[in-house]
Amino acid sequence: MAQLKGWKEIPIGGMILEAGSAMEYRTGGWRAFRPVFGEAACIHCMQCWLFCPDSSILVNGENEKMAGFNLDYCKGCGICASVCPVNAKVIREAGEALKRDDPRLCIRMVEEGKFKE
Amino acid sequence: MSRFEALTGDNAFAMAMRQVNPDVVAAYPITPQTETVEFFAEYVADGLVDTEFICVESEHSAMSACVGASAAGARVMTATSANGLALMWEIVYIAASLRCPIVMSVVNRALSGPINIHCDHSDVMGMRDSGWIILFSENGQEAYDNAFQAVRIGEHPDVLLPVAVCQDGFITSHAMERVEVYDDADVKAFIGTYRPQWSLLDLEHPKTYGPLDFYDYYYEHKRQQVEAMEHAQRVILEVAEEFNRKFHRNYGLFEPYRLEDAEVAVVVANSTAGTAKVVVDALRAEGLKVGLLKPRVFRPFPARELADALGHLKAVAVMDRSISFGAMDNAGPLFLELAAALALHGVQVPIADYVFGLGGRDIRPGEIERVYREALQMAETGQVARRVTYLSVRE
Known part of the structure; x- marks a missing residue:
């Protein structure tokens, strides 16, 4: 952890005087579930990009396609998986209850402890 | 030239607000402070002030609007009493903690219950640990004089704390007394222009007010509030001395x-x-x-x-x-x-x-x-x- 500053060295009232300083706070450490991208199923609708509260959906700048997750900031909330229309289709067509880490899903949520590359 | 007017305490404070001409006033009427808000609303309607007057739905909203406006860099005033102050409670602490130099008239009234609208000091005594500077006033003149000094004290760069100016409900607020009203230009010169150091509307320097503050820094910010209070005593005396030089009324601690x-x-x-x-x-x-x-x-x-x-x-x-x-x-x-x-x-x-x-x-x-x-x-x-x-x- 960075050296903590004393009360004389910091802005008063808890003010943060630099814009964009949230970049310095890597919230990925909060994550209990990791989103895993099933690229083959993805239709690149960008619903996950639209809904991600942490701007952690990576987009390929050249072809503007969904390219995975920025795990430095992803808190593992799973909103991407729940808004994913491909996931909805897979679940409906399966006709059975799927686990959230089912490999058929476009975005699946895997317990951090069980994740393997 | 100053002039003498027959004013109630509430009217005297409203008169001070007119002369301060704050950028924003957000207030909700409550007995016995009501007259202050009514008089000030008249000044707004008559075009005597440039103030953005926000009619809110409760005191919680009143103080919330005051904090927001103050963070935006506005000079802000409000007024309340007793149960209204109690309803503000959460934001009363936040105003001090976010270092918003809001000036508030507290027209002292018994805090329920059973319900009562008359004077005692149970309302303001509850806010004694909130981080506000608290000034008492014997009469309308003192409430009027304290209003201007409160603006200067709160906005001082070494202080930056909200200030409550108290007067007794009904006894002072509704009794008409002789009040020396100073010339608008003299008041304007005394209070000066508020130049906020950290305005949210300063788009060249974006900033955040009121982020989450945990065990790693919250305590340091409380320590800063102690420092501000320690500076406040010196500043109160400096402002009183300047006030005395200009308006010939002597105030101390x-x-x-x-x-x-x-x-x-x-x-x-x-x-x-x-x-x-x-x-x-x-x-x-x-x-x-x-x-x-x-x-x-x-x-x-x-x-x-x-x-x-x-x-x-x-x-x-x-x-x-x-x-x-x-x-x-x-x-x-x-x-x-x-x-x-x-x-x-x-x-x-x-x-x-x-x-x-x-x-x-x-x-x-x-x-x-x-x-x-x-x-x-x-x-x-x-x-x-x-x-x-x-x-x-x-x-």
């Missing part, structure tokens, strides 16, 4: 009245101090060496200065217009803090508390005279017969 050669004194704030002065004069005419100390600055509490001012006495009687229920001897907050201040600064003097006037119960010269006579007895015997007296309560 407290007002001593015939105290220098007194043997006993009463300590009482707000309007009752005015009544007590009459009693002091009457008892002095009998040759009794009595005096008065009227606190003006309650936060920051000037412990050392009070001890110095009272150190020569043979007895002190504090008069509290509220009770700190369950505190030592069920005394009032002014007594508790003053007794501690005297003890810690080595002043050994018999001291007793007289709770009075709760819920607007009248306090008459005869009752204050009784307090003085008992204090004289304390001085003679060196004994405190009763630590706390609930003055004029029916058995």
